[in-house]
Amino acid sequence: MRAQVNGTSRDLAEGTSVAAVVTLVGAPAKGVAVALDGAVVPRALWEKTIVPDGGVVEVLTAVQGG
Amino acid sequence: MDDPLIIAGREFRSRLITGTGGAANLSVLERALVASGTELTTVAMRRVDAAGQTGVLELLRRLGIEVLPNTAGCRTSAEAVLTAQLAREALETNWVKLEVVHDEETLLPDPVELLDAAERLVLDGFVVLPYTNDDPVLARKLEDVGCATVMPLGSPIGTGLGIRNPHNIELITSRASVPVVLDAGIGTASDAALAMELGCSAVLLATAVTRAQDPERMGAAMRCAVEGGRLAHLAGRIPRRFWAQASSPGL
Structure with missing residues (x-):
């Protein structure tokens, strides 16, 4: 199945969790x-939240700004 | 002299809030932040793979500086609300510097979207510090919906044009019952001092320090300017006179 991850279309295995996507993009701990x-999606629900086909996932962190 | 800045019940000894954008590297940023004496500093929220890891959070934690996430880059109320909620989740703070700008050329706040986002975020339990136009009516409305501060611009972000409408800033400070923070447009120390003399409770700036030729020295200059302006405001300036008045006794 395909999902948009931070603006890029990606092939993900069925049943991929939000936690797995966070690891995939190399997010810090x-x-x-x-x-x-x-x-x-609260952090506590990352493991059990499954990305649906066509889902749009944004993984954000803090950077210098403002 | 004990004269803390109090925002939403939290006390700060420094009246200078800084941004982290524009610094050449983290080492320059660190020296500038330390010299400025700031206790509250903004960060932006961006996609993990677009911006890379900057280490800015670790730096602020090490320096004991509170993190104030902003919603920079948001154009609509809905975008700003989601960004604030993501920042709250990522950084474990319910404080947010709310920015909803209209276009890239001016980076001026969109007052309609801003007020809507402020109202929603207050209802959602956020401590909202909105970046706003130097409009006394909008400032009043932001206060009325429950914002913890109002933060009018001196001039557009990054221009260094100083305070273009000091009278509007004075109108805002004269009737606000929340702290007024002069946000954006500061070019040099005298701009920051003027903001404080006009009755602002604090100054928020980034570019003026991070893009100065010597950011560390400019950070120190801004610290002194904010302190000097605050003292002058509290001391009460002399009235302006048309004719000279001798300060030495007559012969």
Whole structure:
């Protein structure tokens, strides 16, 4: 199945969790948040939240700015 | 003299809030932040693979500086609300510097989207520090929906044009019951001092320090300017006179 991960279309295995996507993009251990289809997925739900076909995942962290 | 800045019940000894954008590298940023004496500093939220890991969070933690996430880059209320919620999740703070800008050329706040986002975020339990136009009416409305501060611009972000409408800033400070933070447009130390003399409770700046030829020295200059301006405001300036008035006794 395919999903948009940080703006890029990716092939993901069926049943891929949000936690797996976070690892896939190389996110640091701390200071990261995830939105799935425009809603925040709390860290506690990363393992059990499955990315649906056509899902849009954004993995964000803090950078210098402002 | 004990004169803390209090935002949403939290006390700060420094009245200078800084940004982290624009610094050549983290080492330059660190020296500038330390010299500025800041206790609260903004960061932006970006995609993990686009910006890379900057290490800015680790730096701020090591320096004991509070992190203030912003919603820079957001154009609509919906985008800003989601970004704030993501920042809260990532950084474990319910404080947010709310930015909703209209276009890239001016980076001026979109007042309609800004007010809508502020109201939603306050209802969602955020401590909202909105970057706003130097508009006394909008400032009042932001306060009315429950913002913890109002942060009017002196001039557009990154221009260094200083405070273009000091009277509007004074109108805002004269009737605000939350701290007014002069945000954006500061070019040099005298701009920061003027903001404080006009009754602002604090100054937020980034570019003026991070892109100065010597960021560390400019950070120190801004610290002194904010302290000097605050003292002058509290001391009460003399009235302006048309004619000279001798300061030595007559012969």
